[in-house]
Amino acid sequence: MSIVLVVNSGSSSFKYQLLDMASESVLAAGLVERIGESEGRAEHAAGGEKTEITRPIPDHTAGFRVMLDAFAEHGPSLDEHAPVAVGHRVVHGGARFFEATVIDDLVEINIEDLSVLAPLHNPGAIQGIRAARAAFAGIPHVAVFDTAFHQSMLPEAYTYAIDREVAARHRIRRYGFHGTSHKYVSEAAAAFVGRPLAELRQIVFHLGNGASVTAIDGGRSVDTSMGFTPLEGLVMGTRSGDLDPAILLQLMRRADMTAGDLDALLNKRSGLLGLAGRSDMRDLQAARADGDADATLALAVYAHRLRAYAGAFMAQLGGVDVISFTAGVGENVAAVRAEALATLGFAGVRVDPERNASVVRGEITRISSDDSAVTVLVVPTDEEREIARQALDVTNA
Structure with missing residues (x-):
């Protein structure tokens, strides 16, 4: 059964x-x-x-x-x-x-x-x-x-500062995505470190072609990078992430771009692809090693956004106990993990270079040093298993 x-x-x-x-x-x-x-x-x-x-x-x-x-x-x-x-x-x-x-x-x-x-x-x-x-x-x-895990966010985290009647009429608010993955990873991380989920302040980076980061307090999402759609937040494979909305108005006025043009631009021709002409992280890492200026800038922008969200979410949580990386890029690209946390030494975050370079595919791996005040992990995600768990829980309830 x-x-x-x-x-x-x-x-x-x-x-x-x-x-x-x-x-x-x-x-x-x-x-x-x-x-x-x-x-x-x-x-x-x-x-x-x-x-x-x-x-x-x-x-x-x-x-x-x-x-x-x-x-x-x-x-x-x-x-x-x-x-x-x-x-x-x-x-x-x-x-x-x-x-x-x-x-x-x-x-x-x-x-x-x-x-x-x-x-x-x-x-x-x-x-x-x-x-x-x-x-x-x-x-x-x-x-x-995917949005359900983020329904625990408070109004100050999910509310956009636009006319409240317009927002209510069109259901405009921050919803967040990748929730199934963030839930699975945060629970797996708590089990790995052997501490109750309710005691932990966690940041989870889900980094794939689509990417998001979530602040999790006691197993509850309190803030996340994606918003009304999966376009907001981090720089992604082909998606822009955060940008000034006035850019869209400028492109409509000056470049005669339609809503469809802007949709295609921001979702399919932006992010790493827009910056460097390629979106595969392996190709970008190789191009940077070869001195490609576009790839170098693209990866710098990517890492800058990761660090910005890490710092912001540490502030929202009042500190952090565990930081986890998951999904295709998060699980497999050591350089991205190192660069995302490179400036967080002030908070006691220390990544062990040897551990970071020796992650075993498919296994939870600690990559922080023994003297790190924050545990840093690589946690393989398994959204299908999480869906099955929740389906079984609801069926047996």
């Missing part, structure tokens, strides 16, 4: 994992993509073997049939490993959802209504939810929201 299927749906694809939460082990994982195109693709991995098929997949319902066929043909058997719940990643829960929630028709309507706040994400989630509820009609489906 501990098998959970986790589904992460987009508009033209979905990923899935079947987990046995008794041992928190992955029984199978797969991807169905290019949904609605002339030729779809699916891959399924189980028991150390990986299979791949290509065929038309007109919609998410057909995609779930492909997934079920893969389980039937390549295992594990869903009769022998029947899920007791299906957990769905949903990017935006607005201010309505502050915890994992069993999906019924009303919840589905609310998620769809919140598409106005996440037009690139919630519509795909809805398609996946509807297909999954049809395919697994006899078990609970649970929505786990």
Whole structure:
């Protein structure tokens, strides 16, 4: 009674994992993509073997049939490993959802209504939810929201200083994202250092192509870098992060840019890509080593923003006990970790260069020196496992 299927749906694809939460082990994982195109693709991995098929997949319902066929043909058997719940990643829960929630028709309507706040994400989630509820009609489906963890922020942290009536009418406030990852990492870090979560002041850097940092006090998010959308905050792979909003007005007036032009500029042609013509951190590190001036500046801007948020969140928390790095860049790029904390020696933060350079992939690793006043960790994130945990908790409640 501990098998959970986790589904992460987009508009033209979905990923899935079947987990046995008794041992928190992955029984199978797969991807169905290019949904609605002339030729779809699916891959399924189980028991150390990986299979791949290509065929038309007109919609998410057909995609779930492909997934079920893969389980039937390549295992594990869903009769022998029947899920007791299906957990769905949903990017935006607005201010309505502050915890994992069993999906019924009303919840589905609310998620769809919140598409106005996440037009690139919630519509795909809805398609996946509807297909999954049809395919697994006899078990609970649970929505786990990226925004939910940040609903503990106080009004002074989530309120923008604009006309309050305009803000209320259009639901404009800071929501925060990557909450599932921040929750998982902060709890894993507390377990690793052997201290109660409720006692710890933590800063978690989730650094991937999308990036965010969160201040966590006693297991509760008190501030985070992303805001109304996942565009605010840190410099990211292709996203700008923080900038003066008057820049947008200037570009509208002087460059005749439309809302669509600005959306594409800030989300797809900015960040590291905009600064250096590339967004992959490995390429940028190599280019900097070769003396590339654009790459050097891009990485300096990136690190400057990391340090700015680290300092701000230390002030919000009144000090920090644990700092953790996670996600693709956070887990794998030692130079980024070192540069992010390079100026925090005044607060007793000391990174051991040898430990930082010797992180074991997939394992929690302490990279702070023995005399550091703050414990610094690399903590591999596992959003699917966290979704499965929350889905099981809600189902058993």
